[in-house]
Amino acid sequence: xxxxxxxxxxxxxxxxxxxxxxxxxxxxxxxxxxxxxxxxxxxxxxxxxxxxxxxxxxxxxxxxxxxxxxxxxxxxxxxxxxxxxxxxxxxxxxxxxxxxxxxxxxxxxxxxxxxxxxxxxxxxxxxxxxxxxxxxxxxxxxxxxxxxxxxxxxxxxxxxxxxxxxxxxxxxxxxxxxxxxxxxxxxxxxxxxxxxxxxxxxxxxxxxxxxxxxxxxxxxxxxxxxxxxxxxxxxxxxxxxxxxxxxxxxxxxxxxxxxxxxxxxxxxxxxxxxxxxxxxxxxxxxxxxxxxxxxxxxxxxxxxxxxxxxxxxxxxxxxxxxxxxxxxxxxxxxxxxxxxxxxxxxxxxxxxxxxxxxxxxxxxxxxxxxxxxxxxxxxxxxxxxxxxxxxxxxxxxxxxxxxxxxxxxx
Numbered sequence: 001x002x003x004x005x006x007x008x009x010x011x012x013x014x015x016x017x018x019x020x021x022x023x024x025x026x027x028x029x030x031x032x033x034x035x036x037x038x039x040x041x042x043x044x045x046x047x048x049x050x051x052x053x054x055x056x057x058x059x060x061x062x063x064x065x066x067x068x069x070x071x072x073x074x075x076x077x078x079x080x081x082x083x084x085x086x087x088x089x090x091x092x093x094x095x096x097x098x099x100x101x102x103x104x105x106x107x108x109x110x111x112x113x114x115x116x117x118x119x120x121x122x123x124x125x126x127x128x129x130x131x132x133x134x135x136x137x138x139x140x141x142x143x144x145x146x147x148x149x150x151x152x153x154x155x156x157x158x159x160x161x162x163x164x165x166x167x168x169x170x171x172x173x174x175x176x177x178x179x180x181x182x183x184x185x186x187x188x189x190x191x192x193x194x195x196x197x198x199x200x201x202x203x204x205x206x207x208x209x210x211x212x213x214x215x216x217x218x219x220x221x222x223x224x225x226x227x228x229x230x231x232x233x234x235x236x237x238x239x240x241x242x243x244x245x246x247x248x249x250x251x252x253x254x255x256x257x258x259x260x261x262x263x264x265x266x267x268x269x270x271x272x273x274x275x276x277x278x279x280x281x282x283x284x285x286x287x288x289x290x291x292x293x294x295x296x297x298x299x300x301x302x303x304x305x306x307x308x309x310x311x312x313x314x315x316x317x318x319x320x321x322x323x324x325x326x327x328x329x330x331x332x333x334x335x336x337x338x339x340x341x342x343x344x345x346x347x348x349x350x351x352x353x354x355x356x357x358x359x360x361x362x363x364x365x366x367x368x369x370x371x372x373x374x375x376x377x378x379x380x381x382x383x384x385x386x387x388x389x390x391x392x393x394x395x396x397x398x399x400x401x402x403x404x405x406x407x408x409x410x
Contacts (some may be wrong), residue, residue: 037178048144061112115139157330179328185249256306
């Protein structure tokens with residue numbers, strides 16, 4: 001078997017964008033269960049937030065003009081005519097030359113247009129000495145300053161964060177219509193692969209790193225994970241296990257078995273799982289060239305490289321975008337990258353995208369990306385790294401001090 005029609009990274013991402021979409025029906029979840037889920041509809045507010053004008057500080061509600069010219073040496077004198085309580089309406093009209101005590105969050109009384117902070121006043125019986133002038137609107141949060149009626153507060157395709165749940169609660173929603181979390185299945189392959197809990201390794205055996213690391217990365221990306229265990233290099237057993245796991249999941253990941261070795265069955269398996277079959281076999285990238293991407297009916301299937309560093313980088317490059325689409329996301333998380341300077345020269349081959357693992361260092365002159373070199377079979381290089389830098393296929397390398405974009409590992 002040979003690599004055929006090797007794709008660039010950009011071509012592969014374009015295929016992913018074209019081939020994969022959310023196919024699950026939305027569901028309605030209480031807000032306390034919706035963190036990390038993706039909205040299935042725009043959310044428009046039917047009310048304004050806050051619903052009334054309120055104070056941003058502890059102080060006194062006044063008419064701003066009554067404070068003009070007030071100083072420590074020559075204060076303004078106002079009559080205290082009331083005290084506003086939290087959670088209650090401000091029922092007393094505030095007139096010229098008057099002040100009413102108001103706590104932070106209290107309702108602004110009619111007639112008032114500003115708040116003098118409590119630090120700038122002194123109570124003397126029912127008289128208020130004001131030592132600082134304020135402008136109209138100072139220290140006041142107006143009705144609707146946060147959200148107006150008819151505002152689209154959140155868009156379809158947005159992954160819900162804690163602050164997003166807060167704004168939904170503020171406009172009176174106790175539930176959100178979201179897409180279900182995609183379910184990812186992981187099946188490790190290889191005669192040499194054994195479970196991580198095996199105490200004594202026989203000669204030639206290696207513990208299954210990828211299913212644990214990739215499964216955790218999938219959970220961080222918002223998926224639920226089903227671990228399919230380990231299958232040996234037997235075509236019939238491999239196909240049976242892969243088919244059974246595919247029926248239970250939305251996205252199947254095969255760890256190992258994606259190269260051109262005579263006992264690597266991933267391509268045949270992916271072709272046999274369903275139409276249209278293999279979409280990409282081989283990507284012009286280092287590490288991770290022997291990557292396979294397929295579609296079995298609606299479901300994506302990826303054959304990941306067996307080496308841990310390669311598998312994790314390919315997961316970030318291609319599996320995360322697929323998960324974003326299966327989740328219903330429309331705001332692309334891959335665009336969230338840090339700017340840094342590379343600390344040394346790195347050569348690269350034209351025609352291939354190289355992904356260099358880097359550790360970030362904050363120095364006096366800014367953020368620097370320090371390469372972490374090592375073979376793709378070494379998981380320790382990922383432990384030492386904060387992210388990766390792409391050397392584009394049309395470049396022969398990057399020079400020390402050059403500005404780069406660092407894609408952070410999840």
